[in-house]
Amino acid sequence: MKREHTDQDPGMPRLADFHKPDLVYVGTVRSPAARGSIKSISSPHLPRDYRFITAEDIPGDHFLRLEGETVPILAKGRVSYKGEAVGLIAGPDRRRVLEAIKLTRVDIAPETPEYGYERFESSQVLAREKLERGDCRAAMEKAHKILKAEFRLGPLDHYYPEPQGAASYYDYDKLVIITSTQWPFHVRDSVAKALGVKPEELVVKPSYLGPHLDGKLWYPSLLACHASLCSRILGRPALLSLSRNEDFLYTTKRAPFFGAYRAAIDEEGRLQALEASISLNLGAYGPLAQPILRKILEALPGPYTCPALSCKAWAVRTNLSPMGSYAGLGGSSAQFAMERIADLCAAEADQDPVAWRTANAAPRGDTSAGSPAKQGARFTELNELLLGISDYKRKRSAYELIRKRRPDPESVPGFGIGLAWAYQSNDGARLLNATGPTSVEVSLGKDSVLTIRSSVLPMDAGALELWRREAASTLDIEPSLVRILPVSTDTVPDSGAAAFSSGISVVTRLISEACDGIRSKRFREALPISVRKSTRSTKRLASPLDGASFGGAAVELAIDPLDGSPLVRGIWMSVNAGRILSRSRAEHSLKRDIARALSNCVSERFYPAQEDYTGSPLFSYAPLRIQDIPPIELRFCEAGAEMSPGGLGELAFIAVPAAFASALSQAMDEAQHELPLDKRARGEMLR
């Protein structure tokens, strides 16, 4: 590797720089069909240093396991999606490996693939969840009005800074694995099972993680199995690095969401009941199906109070590549639907959307989202800030006038502003059964150096500075005396998955608590002093609103009269995420997320690899460029300064799409319930 682990930069090398003597490059032989049985695989005659590896060569468990679902490491007998790995070719020359892959023929007896998930057979059900709270049927019967709507959210690519991959090599008696993962211990345990060795014989060192948007939870484990298998069989270092095209087509995406909702309101427009039927397309394999469904049910009413809830949710298996989480475990999809419902209810009750939200916000003790909330939805100050910076009320009124009084009702009003609320629970990782409690170990040595050990890897090296400063200020020492040990599964405790902003919301708190522990022992016990802190696992789930981060977004747009595309004029967001550890870092990451969330709405329409697909998705999937990003304004609530630091990673991905859809609905005078936009369909609509 070009960059080795150092104290200053704890282990964030790039996979692209991995190099070792005798390195073999690994390429993946993929299924040409989406569904069927494998009749034969014929590879070309390979030179001596090259090797073709199939499922037969796996010495241990042939499956990767997570949350009750199994994923074949290499397909054997049957294939379930186009591009599924059926074999590996490893050799010293990358070009010859790619040529050999092109010459390899995989003969499949094809069967009709299944891509639909809105209507499905019972055999396609991967997981199901049901929620009944209050008497929904009675509330529907008593309702003043019942509103119906269907919501669709398409797949999204995470667009990582580096395409996914894995490298492995033997270091004396241990196999070292390098991969960009949120969950190093899952990688270690999966590879150990696949190779039939003890986990202690493996060491996982994560490479640069970057903004992962919760997409690197389990797929890196699969790639690590592939690379390690080659190292094991050939006895040489192996590098498997997916091309950007492969990363686009075959790694996990956001699971497409379909929800058919019915909402009941009383005469004053208050939400009385919510009934939802939700299906998610998890593709061929869905190891995260159950946690995603649980999260969707939890987030169903959003930050609002609703006395009666009824929901059935299914995770559906199709013949697309595996789908999973995207900036949270699916709660963003449910909250998007609820925000749209909020707008519909406000319109039906002839109320301002903000007034409706304020009147229906979950109060203290509310049980709509589960256990009684210790604190309600904290939007009062946040809302005032948002309305102030966006000038929402004046613009909304003006655009409503344009909408209602336009001379030609056949034309679109052309202008709109939308607002949405969002919350992000700060203990999302608890929904993953497979992850244990998050642990952090802090030790103060004889040399006065404080060492922090955790397997939760932040997105970049800069985030480590926050931990360093937090620990230094708690113990009143110089930040330069704080050392954060590079993540390596043989030296740090298992801290579970680095997901759902746990780096800030959980690990920071644990570091602070551990430092408090050291402070109390500091002059009573001899050095070195070590304190280990873990999250407590409780059977009773708290309300997701407790300790949550809250955010609100407003989006203003105009419709381009020439092509009908929305031209976003500005985005405003206010956030209450507890104590902000670094204002500049928080602003940067939120602005980045807001830009990305907008891009998700307008231009990141992703068409997964289907049977007839032959093109490169890189040309049709066009994230917004710098010049297309509108002005973004942010405010942080001072009210949160006394609270623990909360996560920010999901807020923009919930609030911005919902506010965008609301603005577009006003500008088009037609409810918009589907994202990302389909430009072709919109063109037709305008004509």
Added chain:
Amino acid sequence: MTIDFILNGEDVSVQAEPMERLVDLLRERFKLHSVIGDCGVGLCGKCLVLLEGKPVNACIVPAFRVRGAEVVSYEGFCNTEEHDKARQALEKAGLDLCAFCKGAYSMALGYLIEHGVRFEDEAVAELLSSIHCSCSAPSALLEAARFALAEKEGGRYARGR
């Protein structure tokens, strides 16, 4: 074919297929790891190099195109005054770019500084838009460009005031 060109100020000669991509040539033969061959189709801009002083995506430049030309990669650019100015502007904007786009954005800023482009010119957003990485906020990148170019403008126009 033999391809002679100037790479980071040094005369070099290499045997390569005419259509071999410049990005592969730089990474594999010259071990210039700042050049990242990500998308391979000229969309992400992470393989940006200066060819005859102009920014190009090395993944869509065939090897024969650099015959007799001058190529500067980030490794060579690091020794220039423009690099220092670009680095200072990035720091001032509070940007901590990832290892994949840092070289490309720095060189783009350096190019804009060297050519005296005004911040208001379309070329600024256009050039920065030709690089795509999800690690940083677009507004912060524009802020960095503003800092970098304001300094240049100050120097140029201050004399006239």
